[in-house]
Amino acid sequence: MKVQILGTGCPKCKQLLANAEQAVAALGRPVEIEKVEDLREIMKFRVLTTPALVIDGQVKAAGRVLSPDEIKKLLGS
């Protein structure tokens, strides 16, 4: 499983990354987390707002900072 956080480095993006890390740590499963900061890479996901959360190549949320609990649910806890 792979989680990608799309964002160009704004405070919200960092918060989403932190929340994702927290969610993954709580799950205790090996999940790869990647921060995508390159604009061209971000645009490949067709998001209009950042930060965005991508799980296994699928955009799950854009423009919102999801809570660790919400991310856990998306990861299928």
Added chain:
Amino acid sequence: MESVRGAEKAGTWAGLPLWLRGMLAAAGWWLIYRLLAPAAELVAYRLLSLPRGSHLGSSVAFFIFEAPKVLLLLVLVVFGVGIVRTFFTPERTRRMLAGRRESVGNVLAAALGIVTPFCSCSAVPLFLGFVETGIPLGVTFSFLVAAPMINEVALVLLYAMFGWQVAGLYLVTGLGVAMVAGWVIGRLHMERHVEPWVYEVQGEAEEAEPEKLDWPARVGRGAEAVREIVGRVWPYVLAGIAVGAGIHGYVPEGLLAGIMGKGAWWSVPAAVLLGVPMYSNAAGIIPVVKALLEKGAALGTVLAFMMAVIGLSLPETIILRRVLRLPLIAVFVGVVAIGILIVGFLFNLIF
């Protein structure tokens, strides 16, 4: 959804149906709001026994009344707008704008700029996403001008401090600036000043499916917006009101009439020039604006200042530099600044 569920741990309150909770909250809000003026009187003049009409007394009374009032209005409107915005996602706005002709597109883009959630850190992805779908450059700019300039925080504060007429005028003229500025940029055919790689961007992934939200989830988003936005701007609101309170109490009436009044035509361009590089959110600037007005500054001048401060910001132009070349950025700032200038002169003429 999460926040709603989180609240359920709070006990009986959360056991009540959503509509009942909404009504109770609204009633409580109204009650507190009505009690603010007498409470501020009581605290400033009875409890602190400050002499009526003194500098300190009027400053303190101003602060005690305005601070909770503005915060209450802010919570209410941010909550409401947070819910409205669950209906207007940027993806939906893009679909609505795709394939529009220019003039209609400019009008629609500016209007959608008000309700579509936007933060300046998303300006670039949004720009790219719009251009990628073939939305004309000018229409995209109408959106980019309107989105930060006309927002719920600015409108609430204007309403709270100056009444609905000024808030309405700000809304209408702000929309006008956004529409015309975007239209002008479109007419100038500046496409060649967009970084070339922008037009090569091709989305690969499928567009994310729109979220399906039920009403409790939408209300949860409203609460989320309150936590996020009010949580972020309240220090600015208080600081702005404190500065405003100081001006209210200590600066003599009519002092600013000479430099910022109607007679001084150059004060409008000066206000715009001063406002463009300054960056603050509406929450911090409006209480100051109110105090300036009281002391004789002209409405057009202070509105122009405010639009320049919150509509054009240095951080946003720096972010946009990644996709736009300097000539286009200069035109963007220039056209919007001229629009604001016209609004300022117009207001000074009418009022």
